[in-house]
Amino acid sequence: MKSFSLLSRGTGVAFLAPAGLLIGAFVIAPFFWVIFVSFTNRSLLGRTAVDPDFVGLANYFSLFDAATFFTRGEFGSSLILTIQFVLLSAVVGQAALGMLLAWMLQSVPKSLKHVTETVAIGAWILPEVVIAFAWFAFLDYENGTLNMIMEALGFPPGDWLLSFPFWAIVVFNTWRGTAFSMMLFNSAFSSIPPSYFQAADVAGASSWQKFRDIGLPLIRGHVVTDLILITMWSFNVFTPFLLTSGGPSYRTEILPIYTYRIAFRDFDFGKGAAVGVVVMLINLVFALFYLWVMRRRAKGVAA
Amino acid sequence: MASIRFKGITKKFGEFVAVSDLDLEMHDGEFVCLLGPSGCGKTTTLRMIAGLETPTAGQLLIGDRDVTFLHPKDRKISMVFQDYALYPHMNLADNIAYPLKVRGEAEAKRHARAREVADVLKIGHLMERMPSQISGGQQQRTSLARALVYPSEVYLFDEPLSNLDAKLRLEARGFLNHLQRDMGMTAVYVTHDQAEAMALATRVAVMDAGKVVQYAPPMEVYRRPATTFVANFVGSPPMNLLPVEAMIADGALHLKADRVSVAPLPVSRAVAAALKGNGKLTLGVRPEHLSIARGGEANAITGQLFANENMGPEKLVTLERDDAARFTARIFTDDVIALDATVTLGFSSEHIHLFDQAGARLPMDGEPV
Numbered sequence: 190m191k192s193f194s195l196l197s198r199g200t201g202v203a204f205l206a207p208a209g210l211l212i213g214a215f216v217i218a219p220f221f222w223v224i225f226v227s228f229t230n231r232s233l234l235g236r237t238a239v240d241p242d243f244v245g246l247a248n249y250f251s252l253f254d255a256a257t258f259f260t261r262g263e264f265g266s267s268l269i270l271t272i273q274f275v276l277l278s279a280v281v282g283q284a285a286l287g288m289l290l291a292w293m294l295q296s297v298p299k300s301l302k303h304v305t306e307t308v309a310i311g312a313w314i315l316p317e318v319v320i321a322f323a324w325f326a327f328l329d330y331e332n333g334t335l336n337m338i339m340e341a342l343g344f345p346p347g348d349w350l351l352s353f354p355f356w357a358i359v360v361f362n363t364w365r366g367t368a369f370s371m372m373l374f375n376s377a378f379s380s381i382p383p384s385y386f387q388a389a390d391v392a393g394a395s396s397w398q399k400f401r402d403i404g405l406p407l408i409r410g411h412v413v414t415d416l417i418l419i420t421m422w423s424f425n426v427f428t429p430f431l432l433t434s435g436g437p438s439y440r441t442e443i444l445p446i447y448t449y450r451i452a453f454r455d456f457d458f459g460k461g462a463a464v465g466v467v468v469m470l471i472n473l474v475f476a477l478f479y480l481w482v483m484r485r486r487a488k489g490v491a492a
Numbered sequence: 493m494a495s496i497r498f499k500g501i502t503k504k505f506g507e508f509v510a511v512s513d514l515d516l517e518m519h520d521g522e523f524v525c526l527l528g529p530s531g532c533g534k535t536t537t538l539r540m541i542a543g544l545e546t547p548t549a550g551q552l553l554i555g556d557r558d559v560t561f562l563h564p565k566d567r568k569i570s571m572v573f574q575d576y577a578l579y580p581h582m583n584l585a586d587n588i589a590y591p592l593k594v595r596g597e598a599e600a601k602r603h604a605r606a607r608e609v610a611d612v613l614k615i616g617h618l619m620e621r622m623p624s625q626i627s628g629g630q631q632q633r634t635s636l637a638r639a640l641v642y643p644s645e646v647y648l649f650d651e652p653l654s655n656l657d658a659k660l661r662l663e664a665r666g667f668l669n670h671l672q673r674d675m676g677m678t679a680v681y682v683t684h685d686q687a688e689a690m691a692l693a694t695r696v697a698v699m700d701a702g703k704v705v706q707y708a709p710p711m712e713v714y715r716r717p718a719t720t721f722v723a724n725f726v727g728s729p730p731m732n733l734l735p736v737e738a739m740i741a742d743g744a745l746h747l748k749a750d751r752v753s754v755a756p757l758p759v760s761r762a763v764a765a766a767l768k769g770n771g772k773l774t775l776g777v778r779p780e781h782l783s784i785a786r787g788g789e790a791n792a793i794t795g796q797l798f799a800n801e802n803m804g805p806e807k808l809v810t811l812e813r814d815d816a817a818r819f820t821a822r823i824f825t826d827d828v829i830a831l832d833a834t835v836t837l838g839f840s841s842e843h844i845h846l847f848d849q850a851g852a853r854l855p856m857d858g859e860p861v
Contacts, residue, residue: 384577392591393565406581
């Protein structure tokens with residue numbers, strides 16, 4: 190194939206240079222810097238701040254130390270918490286709820302469908318910080334909306350963020366991300382020819398049978414894409430920090446928050462960098478799996 | 493099997509009236525074709541029988557049951573879709589057996605039944621294939637098999653042959669006709685192809701702008717079209733229509749137009765009522781009733797030769813007149829016809845159709861109205 194160029198090679202490079210420099214300085218260099226730091230005992234204060242020692246894999250060993258691995262506030266406990274968080278808020282919450290909503294949208298009048306889509310996009314484009322603050326205001330003990338509703342209905346108020354911190358961040362992340370899955374599944378369902386469902390209607394299928402036999406199998410690829418994406422996002426989400434700061438007593442300290450605490454509160458840069466590298470490797474696995482699935486789908490379409 | 497009755501059915505989409513105050517009865521065992529141009533309301537009518545559209549007003553009965561607002565699955569109907577609506581992720585066996593699956597039939601039993609139907613439709617050997625791996629004609633028969641696999645009171649067809657190429661369409665049409673003879677099913681069949689309607693239907697409902705303009709057996713529609721619209725829609729090529737000046741004198745009807753000679757016709761009651769002295773009428777003659785004039789014909793029309801098409805068994809000779817109106821004759825001959833630049837076509841009086849200015853047929857006396 191002949192390649193056409195609007196600019197000479199030199200001009201192209203000149204245009205790319207500023208962005209390249211910035212990305213190099215703020216993304217690529219720190220990436221390798223973090224890997225390097227994870228093999229040292231660099232900290233913010235003290236002698237090791239200016240003259241860190243090379244400690245080999247010590248930071249990694251301390252993360253995977255069997256004696257403290259499952260202790261609350263340690264890496265293993267945080268990893269397990271993160272997996273629970275991802276399963277509940279992303280897979281069950283966002284994906285399953287999004288699927289339910291998307292399926293229900295298929296049989297409502299067009300006008301209601303448009304309204305729902307608009308509202309869902311509205312929720313989706315709100316900044317996370319705003320959503321976090323809204324939830325904070327909703328769940329607050331003294332002046333929170335939820336407690337006002339509870340009291341108006343004659344129920345005792347609850348200190349939700351203190352009593353159910355984990356469920357609070359699960360609900361928060363579900364609320365925050367369901368719109369994405371719903372929109373994705375909704376557009377996937379809309380791409381199925383309506384006659385498929387009409388033929389099933391005439392044949393006598395119930396809504397559940399249509400979903401199980403026709404709807405779901407035909408959007409399987411979208412489901413896989415959605416699951417990988419929201420799993421990655423939920424795995425890396427930091428916003429729950431705004432609700433609970435990882436507490437109380439590390440009960441909502443998912444991995445991004447754990448990393449933040451080790452590096453920027455305990456100022457143990459070396460160990461923090463090691464956590465960062467491990468999280469990055471986990472993300473790499475997700476990303477490779479995602480790419481593999483996408484390639485397989487692209488090939489499937491071509492065949 | 494059951495009858496279908498429309499009682500004052502209207503369907504609007506917003507302001508657009510798709511079907512307007514429709515009264516129609518289809519008998520048990522009848523094969524009714526809804527025929528008309530696109531946008532005439534025929535598909536909407538069919539989809540209301542299926543329950544895929546709900547009427548804005550009126551009542552719909554299948555047998556003695558009022559099904560106006562019933563869900564499709566409760567109507568005891570089968571339907572074949574224009575795009576076949578085969579599920580791309582299921583093989584033919586699962587596709588055909590799907591209606592039985594939703595009814596809770598065991599897999600072995602429903603596959604056996606699917607195979608039975610597939611064998612009748614000559615696709616039994618393809619049961620393991622996916623829909624994308626079979627031809628269009630086979631896909632069409634698969635979707636037919638899925639409609640036939642369970643007992644229904646009414647079978648609905650939404651332009652099932654329109655996605656097939658011409659040769660396969662003829663073959664499938666013949667097959668459907670055979671199936672209808674075999675099963676005696678009550679069927680409603682939507683098509684814009686008048687030949688399909690003529691070939692398959694026991695009665696044709698010709699629709700235009702949301703209304704049925706004629707509802708009669710195919711030969712009746714062909715021989716005595718109720719309006720100029722029907723005359724122009726049924727037949728291939730359609731009926732030739734020509735505006736003429738009409739006058740009743742000496743107890744006979746005289747028709748006049750430029751370069752047209754028509755022998756005086758008897759004055760029927762309908763013509764007398766429509767005309768009341770002088771006026772304009774529309775004269776219609778089917779192409780197959782025209783021939784090259786040899787002189788001495790009772791009726792003749794003259795014009796410039798426009799086209800002379802050889803169709804194999806017949807020839808289509810078209811002449812163009814000064815008013816740009818064209819007249820086509822179907823001439824069945826094996827001879828090569830040599831034609832001058834000016835051609836005269838002749839026709840006998842018994843083949844003349846008359847329509848009033850509004851386009852309604854003016855029957856001859858003694859002809860059923």
